[in-house]
Amino acid sequence: MRFLRRVLAVVFLVLGAAPLWSGVVLAQSASQRDAYVVRLEGMVTPVTARHVVRHLHTAEERGAEVFILTMDTPGGLDTSMRDIVQGLLNAKMPTVVFVSPKGARAASAGAFITVAAHVAAMAPGTNIGAATPVALGAELPTTLERKATNDAAAYIREIALLRARNADWLESTVRLAASAPATEALKMRVIDLIAEDLPDLLQKLNGKSVTVDGAARSLHTADARVISRGMTLLERLLSFVADPTIATLFISLGSLAIIAEFFHPSLVIGLTGGILLALGLVGVGNLPVNWVGVALILVGAVLLLLELLTAGWGVFGFGSLACFVVGMVLLFSTYQPSLPGAPDFRASPWAITGVSVFIALTIFFLVVVVLRSSKIVQLPSESAKLVGQTGMVTSDLTPRGTVQLGGELWTAEAEGDVSIIAGERVEAVGVEGLVLRVRKVAPKG
Secondary structure, three states, rough: OOOHHHHHHHHHHHHHHHHHHHHHHHHHHHHHOOOEEEEOOOOOOHHHHHHHHHHHHHHHHHOOOEEEEEEEOOEEEEHHHHHHHHHHOOOOOOEEEEEOOOEEEEOOOHHHHHHHHEEEEEEEEEEEEEOOEEEEEOOOOHHHHHHHHHHHHHHHHHHHHHHHHHHHHHHHHHHHOOOOOOOHHHHHOOOEEOOOOHHHHHHHHHOOOEEOOOEEOOOOOOOEEEEEOOOHHHHHHHHHHHHHHHHHHHHHHHHHHHHHHHHHHOHHHHHHHHHHHHHHHHHHHOOOOOHHHHHHHHHHHHHHHHHHHHHHOOOHHHHHHHHHHHHHHHOOOOOOOOOOOOOOOOOOOHHHHHHHHHHHHHHHHOOOOOHHHHHOOOOOOHHHHHOEEEEEEOOOOEEEEEEOOOOOOOEEEEEHHHOOOOOEEEEEEEEOOEEEEEEEOOOOO
């Protein structure tokens, strides 16, 4: 009984002290403040936009003290920029955009993103601005240019008013392509502070008050734990293939590799071609692509295959070359608005030239040299089954013509370079590439 009383006493003591302990635990948890830091470097694309917004939502869900986007960008796609801006404007936690390190820039799309945060910061030696809309791959028509400019000007002005920044100057970055270094941007109330690096930024943010969802909130970042979040392996891969030149090369070379698989069956060639083609299509899916260009490249691959299968005289082959070249040129020739200073969303002319020359040499070698000299490696083993079969000459063999054999029309050559007139029966004695070698069948009786 005495033992039971002691146990109950200990239980009541534990329960009575629990609120105090929970208070200590909560206090420790509250003092452990996290600063989520995400890096945006290079052009603003759908891949980088998803990367930033995903981590912003994660920081919100985990109750981080602040979300910091460190940035160095020459600009990018209008749609991707707006995805990031919307994320920052609707964030339920304090957000900071820090243009860093020294020498970095927040040009074009980067200017919109910077001023959309609760706190805009820059490192010394950085600059911001130059946000006039331009076209990707071509000049914007006058009417479209005016519409795009007015839309962008209204957008950045409204963002500036929401964040109490210099709306007039920010509008001039769109209409006049104005740009300013960090020191001038601070004087003009475009940004809120200048910091040397991330530790300096956290110290200067400490105690700063921002308005989140209409309520003032004081930042406590002096002792915040920095949690850096980078791209996943998949995001890095998507970012790599979402490059106009890489995507163009992958689609073109992947198509050629698949064609090669038809004539020289190899798991390595076929698998490599399929992977390259798939990655190329994924890449263009993350870019402002002209799908007519994609279609032309694929049609070019089909025409090249037909040229090799029919042993023609280059019509399909040169049509294939034309489709490849025009398709690669048109692949990114869209009028989707971007911003100045952004990387050119077009495949490198050197890449287009290189692929075109490669395809031309392939056509010349396989079609003109190999097929015409009848030295091509034989097609798969089914062709050997034709030997010994008989067919009908459909056009005079002098010594080359056509023969109907096995329900198919074949290009054929008479053995010994003799002439065989149409209507005669012939026997297949061999297959050289896509050309049957035949001899006249002696009449019965």
